[in-house]
Amino acid sequence: MSSGDIEDVLRIEKASFHKPWTRAMFEGEIKNPVSFAYTLRVRAGGKEELAAYIVFWIVHGEAHILNIAVSPALRGRGVASKLLSLMLQVMKRNMVYEVFLEVRVSNEAAKSLYRKFGFREAFVRKNYYGDEDAIVMVLDL
Numbered sequence: 001m002s003s004g005d006i007e008d009v010l011r012i013e014k015a016s017f018h019k020p021w022t023r024a025m026f027e028g029e030i031k032n033p034v035s036f037a038y039t040l041r042v043r044a045g046g047k048e049e050l051a052a053y054i055v056f057w058i059v060h061g062e063a064h065i066l067n068i069a070v071s072p073a074l075r076g077r078g079v080a081s082k083l084l085s086l087m088l089q090v091m092k093r094n095m096v097y098e099v100f101l102e103v104r105v106s107n108e109a110a111k112s113l114y115r116k117f118g119f120r121e122a123f124v125r126k127n128y129y130g131d132e133d134a135i136v137m138v139l140d141l
């Protein structure tokens with residue numbers, strides 16, 4: 001992800017989350033030395049577009065996925081699966097042995113995506129989102 005992508009990223013972000021990240025938050029991640037921010041582009045209807053993005057940190061062999069979203073019009077076609085499988089390879093190359101993330105208890109699509117990749121539901125963080133609990137999901141690489 002580069003600064004030039006953020007306009008498209010914000011459009012997807014606002015359509016995806018109750019409390020979307022701001023431009024400053026994405027800019028901060030691009031500059032953060034422990035942060036990895038990637039986009040996935042697809043060719044649709046003869047033109048290329050930014051379809052999805054992910055932001056994760058790697059610290060001491062642990063990866064923490066902070067954000068992942070797919071453009072609403074392109075969901076259900078394997079885009080998140082493609083992005084996640086590529087990123088797990090990036091993590092392995094960076095000596096990651098454990099990946100974790102938080103997901104809203106009600107977010108069935110995301111929980112199902114992560115389960116497909118072998119993530120297990122480790123524990124609940126009560127009221128993590130202010131209006132809902134989070135499930136912490138973990139994958140041993």
Ligand SMILES: CC(C)(COP(=O)(O)OP(=O)(O)OC[C@H]1O[C@@H](n2cnc3c(N)ncnc32)[C@H](O)[C@@H]1OP(=O)(O)O)[C@@H](O)C(=O)NCCC(=O)NCCS
Pocket residue numbers: 016017068069070071074075076077078079080081082102103104107108109110112113114116
């Ligand atoms: C969650 C999200 C990233 C999935 O992206 P996607 O590109 O549609 O996912 P894929 O097409 O790769 O689907 C992968 C798996 O996710 C699950 N899944 C995807 N959409 C689903 C839905 N609507 N309901 C239930 N499971 C779903 C399925 O297990 C699917 O596997 P399958 O195709 O073998 O059945 C997307 O719905 C999204 O951007 N949601 C809003 C942002 C968000 O919630 N991010 C996660 C925060 S923790």
